[in-house]
Amino acid sequence: MTVRAGVVVTGTEVLAGRVTDRNGPWVAQRLLEMGVDVAHITICGDRPDDLTAQLQFLADQRVDLIVTTGGLGPTADDLTVATVAALYRRELYLDDELEQRIHAIVQRWRSRLSSATDSEPLQAGVRKQAMVPHGAHSIAPTGTAPGVAIPASGSESLPVVLILPGPPRELQAMWPEALDSGPVAEVLTRRAQIRQSTIRAYGLSEADLAATLRTAERQITGFGDLEITTCLRLGELEMVTRHAESAATPYKELAGLIDKHHGAQVFSTDGSTIDDIVAARLAGHRIATAESCTGGMIAARLTDRAGSSAYVIGAVVSYANEAKTGLLDVPAEIIDEHGAVSEPVAALMAEGAMDRLGVDIAVSTSGIAGPGGGTELKPVGTVCFGIASKDRPTVTRTLRLPGDRASVRALSTTAAMHMLADALGPAH
């Protein structure tokens, strides 16, 4: 049986586009992984009428579970609990124990703050956050805001609702307990066992994959039981397939067909990202980057990962030519002869980083991110890459990447990650 869910993201700053919502996507991914179908995500501001309308819409759409995020703070414009309780016709009561618990958390924080805040609004805020609808399950706060799970209301045709706070870290920390809370756990027992598999390829066009999928549709019995979505992002084509246990065979056949036609482009079939793969392959290595047009983005991406200090030694961002010469020992004559955006310069940058930083592998970029600086021979989007390594000759490559400055830089960074993965080869 399918369990359908809707997600309501609250917050005027999200609705106004000033803050990128991280909760809707995170909750949707968790639900899908568990085999829950996400039907709608809605975003609303801090207006009770709009929130009520969205909740009613989702109820009318016959979802089995609504998850709301945000609007649980101590101030007057945080009104999710009161609004949901009104729709579900449940009175709020003050949970004394919860009030004490929140009060203790706030006191601990307050003692670390330099700025004194009024004590009266503070206590009113704590009291507000400790108000719980009758018959609801409270979920322990990791910040100051407790979550709330309310059972379905048969008479009003309202589904189970799970109310969680807006700060992503709080929400994510509370998620396991939220799933275990009575009303939510009950809904989840009704879900079907759904598997979700992801195949990722680099350098494969959507059109070529579509052609293979058309072949699959003709050849594979039970192809229709696979729910396939594809998505192209920074040159990586991702194909996510959801299916019931019973459709395991058609999925296996599909995966085989894709491997047969596009095996050279497929880099992941187990959910791992290119960052996971590069990190695994860098074990036991020492790496440095030498970056021009990417301006430090490859180094920032490599060091994004906890534990990266085991293999990242450092980087040189040689944005100006003098930095290429001064810090990476690229002879000025070579730059004059070939131009800074050239394979000879990219090769020398990577080799210079390898020597200067004493690493066994280094990657370099030199390109024209735009909007200015393009020429007829080297238009905006031209990027040269180099990979130097202790064991092998330096390799270079030139790509012409589409889009604006941000696009060229992001595509270059991802291209460098794939070249690194190829150069490092499979982990042993």
Added chain:
Amino acid sequence: MTVRAGVVVTGTEVLAGRVTDRNGPWVAQRLLEMGVDVAHITICGDRPDDLTAQLQFLADQRVDLIVTTGGLGPTADDLTVATVAALYRRELYLDDELEQRIHAIVQRWRSRLSSATDSEPLQAGVRKQAMVPHGAHSIAPTGTAPGVAIPASGSESLPVVLILPGPPRELQAMWPEALDSGPVAEVLTRRAQIRQSTIRAYGLSEADLAATLRTAERQITGFGDLEITTCLRLGELEMVTRHAESAATPYKELAGLIDKHHGAQVFSTDGSTIDDIVAARLAGHRIATAESCTGGMIAARLTDRAGSSAYVIGAVVSYANEAKTGLLDVPAEIIDEHGAVSEPVAALMAEGAMDRLGVDIAVSTSGIAGPGGGTELKPVGTVCFGIASKDRPTVTRTLRLPGDRASVRALSTTAAMHMLADALGPAH
């Protein structure tokens, strides 16, 4: 008079949380700037029933304008135009001229693609994209997908709908023509003149701003006519106020009160970001960064901006201590004595970058981003900063930043931008 809008973002990959939507926030910001009230944003997958339900919901909520993004591609799962047309009871017809135009664009692209694609599905795709609902206004494509604007339907109580493609660059390029298209332009004439002003502060707590707003509420006549939202992000507190022309005086008084109480923390009252301010103040300077825990993020952020090559010379990411010594001349004994995360090391890193890269200002970071590496004296989140400049003694500072690894790195990067802005002083 208020014009209310709703935004529908389509795409299974967005609903599933695999792709971050950029269109909803972008469209919402543009509408709000024009004085249009954004009531709801909804996200739906590639299922016609769900899309119809969301459109009907927005119509029931009495919005005057619906903007949809995505679902205009050539393949069968791109079904926005057909679904909207069905709801509005408008037949589709093939616009011959549009078909030829799209065909020419596709041919141009195809000639640059290495992979051959089937010709038959391609032509079917072009034909599909050239189908226009009767009575609708077509908006010229910048990719292959034209936009569509459909007038309100009085008999069905349906609002004006503007259908735009999903790729952000295409959508944004088509936006001006979309606003000028008959049905949209007509709705927009009905909007009130709304002003939107933004005040940004760094190092100001939400509680302190809330206290000032309570004072403002008591003191300022017409305070209730101001629609204020505040948002804390990476240590920056942003206050956006929307008001009618008639409430210009209360806003001026509010801005004065905030300047009086928090003038030292306010860094922008004209919409400019810290990146804008740093870029403006760097004119005529030469800058380098020396980064440890931020791993290149400051350099990447500085070079994110077109034209940054005029002042960014380069950066050294000295992740390992040997890189601090080898590339930035920080004596190993100083690192041994004080630890890599210390103000003396941060000072020497900045000075080393200034000397090695021949710049007149350099900023450095050395910190413990976590999750490992923390000690009792230097817990995770401890970050030391240094600013070296030609004219002044080197300054250093230590912050203890909250949150996980990503949070510490992001907060450090923003902190460095603010220190740079302060060190550079107002532009002359």
